[in-house]
């Protein structure tokens with residue numbers, strides 16, 4: 001894989017890189033950002049961002065680097081959709097199309113050719129990790145909102161790839177809420193059976209993931225009741241061997257101010273699960 005570095009910045013004696021590569025999966029150039037700690041990393045976190053985000057939001061706003069640098073955690077943040085295409089309606093809505101790839105492989109036209117963010121994360125990001133000489137590291141996955149949905153669904157489907165899962169304000173049951181229904185109907189078509197492959201409440205029933213999952217959810221989050229509903233995932237997990245901790249955080253909203261308040265807890269959680277502390 002040919003990786004182009006567009007920008008690099010020293011940060012807490014580590015390095016933040018903004019990079020691009022050609023994706024055979026999406027058929028486009030893809031952007032991502034990477035944090036490398038000051039010493040040899042001992043773990044790698046893949047972070048998936050939410051609606052409207054690019055590869056920059058987590059880097060600029062999450063405040064994860066002091067802890068990550070000290071603890072030796074490398075972080076990779078992919079973009080949230082293909083870019084550079086101009087499909088009909090692609091840029092009209094903030095919760096669909098560009099910036100809203102939903103970490104699935106679209107099957108409906110005109111999205112099916114490029115909107116393959118599930119395979120992009122599983123295949124291309126794996127190749128990117130290998131090309132960056134980070135593939136020897138134990139891995140965890142986390143994300144926010146739509147990215148929390150991505151972290152839960154991809155983590156539950158791929159325990160061989162990720163040994164620890166967490167999420168911030170994730171969309172846990174997209175089949176049943178407006179954001180998910182809009183995305184799934186447009187990307188996957190009307191056949192709701194096919195939606196189950198991208199719904200954490202469905203996937204947890206048959207997942208081979210045997211670790212714990214940590215979720216933080218702000219109680220002042222405007223999207224809590226209509227879109228997020230963590231209780232649906234608690235109910236789904238209760239019938240399985242997956243051990244879930246949902247922490248309801250009083251006064252916190254949906255923003256990266258909330259993410260930055262608890263990101264160190266999530267990194268510590270992952271290091272414990274990866275048996276590195």
Ligand SMILES: N[C@@H](CCC(=O)N[C@@H](CS)C(=O)NCC(=O)O)C(=O)O
Nearest residue numbers: 050051052053057094145146255256
């Ligand atoms: N654009 C929406 C909000 C979208 C939103 O909150 N996106 C979250 C993820 S779902 C986010 O991280 N936004 C980018 C940011 O806060 O940096 C609105 O204005 O209500």
